[in-house]
Amino acid sequence: MAFNNKTILLSILFFVSLCVANGVPPETICGSTVDPTYCKNVFANQNGNIYDYGRISIRKSLSQSRKFMTSIDSYLQGGSSLSQLTIRALEDCRFLADLSFEYLSNTYATTNQSNNVLPTSQAEDFETFLSAVLTNQQTCLDSLDTIASDQRVKNDLSSSLFDDIKLHSVTLALFKKGWVPENKIRTSWPQNGRHLNFKNGCLPLKMSNSVRAIYDSARQHGRKLLQTNGGEDSVLVSDIVVVSQDGSGNFTTINDAIAAAPNNTVANDGYFFIFITEGVYQEYISIPKNKKYLMMVGEGINQTIITGDHNVVDGNMRLFANL
Structure with a gap:
């Protein structure tokens, strides 16, 4: 039987197509x-x-x-x-x-x-x-x-x-x-619902004057992790509540602050900021799925401590943010 070049080429193409269709082992x-x-x-x-x-x-x-x-x-x-x-x-x-x-x-x-x-x-x-x-x-x-x-x-x-x-x-x-794209390079954390960009070791926050006033009055230590310069790449903060055991804040427990957060927010709404002052909080923290875009920040290493008997083997979780 004679084969011309066209027949051979078609046979090769059929074989290649068959391999692609069948995939690989x-x-x-x-x-x-x-x-x-x-x-x-x-x-x-x-x-x-x-x-x-x-x-x-x-x-x-x-x-x-x-x-x-x-x-x-x-x-x-x-x-x-x-x-x-x-x-x-x-x-x-x-x-x-x-x-x-x-x-x-x-x-x-x-x-x-x-x-x-x-x-x-x-x-x-x-x-x-x-x-x-x-x-x-x-x-x-x-x-x-x-x-x-x-x-x-x-x-x-x-x-x-x-x-x-x-x-x-x-x-x-x-x-x-x-x-996942081959050239995908993760260069930052999620920002405004996607990636939070830390610049020079700080996370820039964008907030209204009233929210900033609450934040500035609540924190007691020099800010090292967060700054509120409101630049173009800043993370939008929609609202803020303060958790303080002495009753000087909005809530005395973290779970109450989480419950106060709005439900099913979207990225463009910004983050609901929960600032947790110094203290040992004996709570089991549970964040419902409808509470989206929450940001919880403590007052510093070994200053804001969450302790409970769920999830963490030693019963302690610490918020390490130095503000």
Whole structure:
């Protein structure tokens, strides 16, 4: 049988198209992940391009996140025999798992519609979400480590978490490879809802004269971290409240100040600034999902201290801002 150049060329193009359609094996994709061996097991008998693998991984992460919440709920529903320490650890993990499921759901909703890199700012947002999922998993593990009496609960959930952390790590790696621009360079923190720009070690704030007057009267120490020069790149502050245990501020507890923040604000509204004066605040801080764009600043290292028995293993959290 004779073949002319056109026939050969068409055959080559067909072969290339077939390869692109079929994608690549897991070995090719998993090289960019932290644990390639685990990654290849996740995608056994799969084939596709980076976006196919990424979406599969996100779906698996979503499924595992849902299963983990179900496991926690089953323990909490039958928790009459559990210690208070165990119940608190489970409640912490349930709250974090709910956040993680929301982050993964939002990520999947976007990536399921895209076979290309996302705009840089959007890619950074979802990369932050997926990183937060890993942080939430580790925080839950830390909380479970405090359990002494209910070892079965601890061992069961910890084992699940270790596996899930591996899976979520794969999800993050593939998201970065598929949807994050290669030339993306993170140069700053989120500003006005996106990135907070520290200049010369200071965070410039833009606020009205009335808000600035409250801020200046509340702080007692020289400002090193924050400045209120109101420049073009300054972070907009919409309102300010002061938390002070002696009753001289707007609130005596941090949670009351959080409750006073407006609901579901947007970036252009600016930040709701909560200034926390010197003291030891014995509170379990919980920020509802509808309280967006909050900025909490303490009075200085070892001056504003939040202490409680949830989430943090040693029961203490410090706000290190020197003002």
